[in-house]
Amino acid sequence: MQLKARLLNIQAGGMRIAILDDETASSLGAHSSDRVRISYKHESLTAILNIASDFPADHVGLYEEISKKIQIADGENVEVEPSEPPEALRHIQAKIRGERLRQNEIEVIVRDVVERHLSDIELASLVTALFINGLSMDEIEALSRAMVKTGKTLNLDKGPILDKHSVGGVPGDKTSMLVVPIIAAAGFTIPKTSSRAVTSSAGTADRVEVLCPVNLTVEEMTEVVRKTNGCMAWGGALELAPADDLFIQVEYPLAIDPLLLPSIMSKKKAIGATHVIIDIPTGRGAKIKTIGEAQDLAKDFIDLGKRLGMKVNCAVSFGEQPVGNTIGPALEAREALSAIMGKGPLDLVEKATSIAGMLLEMVDVQDGKRKAQDIIKSGKAERKLREIIGAQGGDPDVMPEDVGIGSERGEIVADRDGEILWISNEDIARIAKEAGAPKEKGAGVLLRTKLGEHVRNGEAVFEVYAERSSRLEAAIEMANSLKPIGLGGKPGERMIIERIPTEIERRKAFVLER
């Protein structure tokens, strides 16, 4: 049917959505969420139909994703016809029924996802079915391969290629900012890509961005790695496994994460990794709660690695408190910089040298952890970090005190003497976000005490930093109501931890970070 294009001049987050009046739609025999074929001159594409009542009957409303693609101007005539549902839908329905999907079926699904042929309804149903019915390792492998196939890849014609990744869930984890320079300084190649925060207070890309640009193209990334053996780039700009970003858009509102394995491993495969450490922070308040869960997950990562031609080792790390003392992009960048300059903090350096050591031993370096520690002591790691910062376009001579942090500062003090019994990762992250992180890079939390340490009544337990006083006040208020740090005396001295009032605020606590 011939209709006049009405350009809506809004975007639908990449989805190709066309709008028809309900009368017009039903005379096309099309329902809401059906596909329509939109043809203009030599261009033609499949769009998802939204129905609007009292929309002009002889018009079709086009979101920018469509009008840009087919290069149409407002008011021009366009051909609109009903179109068959995409092949992927059949396979999604099979998964809903609990069937296992074959490799070619999974390839069809991922292709239709990347080509935006699926509506939010279909994507949400797929992700839900994957979560409930689970994935076999064959399906996980096929998904990983299909996600690599539909994206760009990094081709450094050399080997081995080392990499590390954390499944996430612990605030303040700036380990990668130490591991990358250590490995690169040891003479090995580590083209690290990281994500920005989705639900957290800072992703590694957000931290590194305080010191240098991270939006590299594949070409720029290749250049940096050629020069320095390493890099710390934002994965999002590289279009490695782009299907994952589209899955995340529906996983986030549903707070489910069935694609953890293919999501992480497809990106490792896409940069050509041969030796990979997966860090699995574990414990109360982490994404993975028990050693048993961590071991099961580790087995899957190692198995999937084998299938994809990567040697994978896993590190189950202590995840019951933030890593280091800082949470928030600038505070963390500053801490990572001083840590690599030999000024602690202990737990961060211990974690970084352990993981770097495991990586080195995977490529047959003896006594890896000692080697990693030496690389820091000798200053090689610092020089390498500065090389990478320079190569990515930052100031190689930046000092920790040069890193600007929030000018607004407040303290939370202990209301009694005692030992730190627990620190809530989730609450600390919420407070940092309330203060403005990760958007306002100077905002965040600085922990003055960690687990097991003793504090005196009136002593500062942690500090909050913000760039705006309004944000600081809101964060302090939240800190006072959440009480993210638990104080106690000797074990058994104070058994009642909290008194639950009749109404407790329940909130959606979900960490999507990978």
Add this chain to the structure above:
Amino acid sequence: MQLKARLLNIQAGGMRIAILDDETASSLGAHSSDRVRISYKHESLTAILNIASDFPADHVGLYEEISKKIQIADGENVEVEPSEPPEALRHIQAKIRGERLRQNEIEVIVRDVVERHLSDIELASLVTALFINGLSMDEIEALSRAMVKTGKTLNLDKGPILDKHSVGGVPGDKTSMLVVPIIAAAGFTIPKTSSRAVTSSAGTADRVEVLCPVNLTVEEMTEVVRKTNGCMAWGGALELAPADDLFIQVEYPLAIDPLLLPSIMSKKKAIGATHVIIDIPTGRGAKIKTIGEAQDLAKDFIDLGKRLGMKVNCAVSFGEQPVGNTIGPALEAREALSAIMGKGPLDLVEKATSIAGMLLEMVDVQDGKRKAQDIIKSGKAERKLREIIGAQGGDPDVMPEDVGIGSERGEIVADRDGEILWISNEDIARIAKEAGAPKEKGAGVLLRTKLGEHVRNGEAVFEVYAERSSRLEAAIEMANSLKPIGLGGKPGERMIIERIPTEIERRKAFVLER
């Protein structure tokens, strides 16, 4: 945050959607699909956020569902704040995890559905989880009650109230158009509501609309029933159990139907039914394939009826071919009219008098089927139908030949002598839809032969009617490729039914009709 309203002047099918620039959104700490609270003057509502890149940073885009509700003009200032996810989301997540939901949790979900607090993503995930994890009878009862509670109800202060409903799936099923007048003529009350076609070639509302208006308000419906004991109204305009219409919007594209029981029974409860017959058409090509499945479903309907205070009987009916000889609104209206005037067809009259008879016996009328047959023979049923047509605003004196059918007509002839071995319900419905049904009321299919009948080579097997020649050609072409009617000789004479080429067209065959 204060933003300028930009009215988009389009609707989102009832959903309250607001659009923010990605920068603006992230400084609000809000992601795509998050909720935002939109406040203007004394009005305030929760909207679902869509992110657009290069949308003006100081503006919020508002779909009509929002701008109409808060009565805001373009360019006015509006307050936009992040908002907690609705309570329902927690219960949806519990269902995804496979937990059983309590009555109050289900009430929260249905309330948030009706109040449009849930995004398509969340609704699709809920419907998928309900399909995969299933519903207990307690959950089904709670859903039914919640769906009644959130909609309008019909209150005829008398009893008993009789009703019948088909789970659907068989084309040409105009049984209700005979059952309603028979029951009403027998002196019982039967306030029948019906749906329009969703995936089929005609719903009862589409058929009846050929003879009289069906878009009645609850008040008009009450008036018609007071006058005539019966009515045949479209359910959609009545807002009985409106949650169901919102569930259908996501069930349809996913081609799953987990809410069949609460959907049907909530509408029966909403009109105050006390005695209900559920017709379950069964067999190859019907929604329910085997007697066993039909019996299980029947048990559930009867059990749910008890829980909701309704006496339910079920009729498992033969569903392997269309009911009567016509498919398509006008053709079916014409056939129903002549059937009630005593001119057959046999199967339609047999089915209608059987179901009417079962209903009569449920209210202690002896020998119900004979009674129903007498009511037709005596002309009482016809007079009652004409009364109802008149009361709903149609022409009470309409004759079958007055009912206009498509002027474009084509025949499909047999290519050999033989017996009719099967008739594909799905293919017949597809051909009728290709001809223009239900939108073009005169379009459809007229079967000249039914199962078991003998046809000669060159004899017409069925006719196709359309209002436009282009539609007729398309339908005839489809008929010739689908071959919806199977011809054979004596059993065993011709064992190869079809030869499958290497590539077979697979299609989404899904009947949502209830």
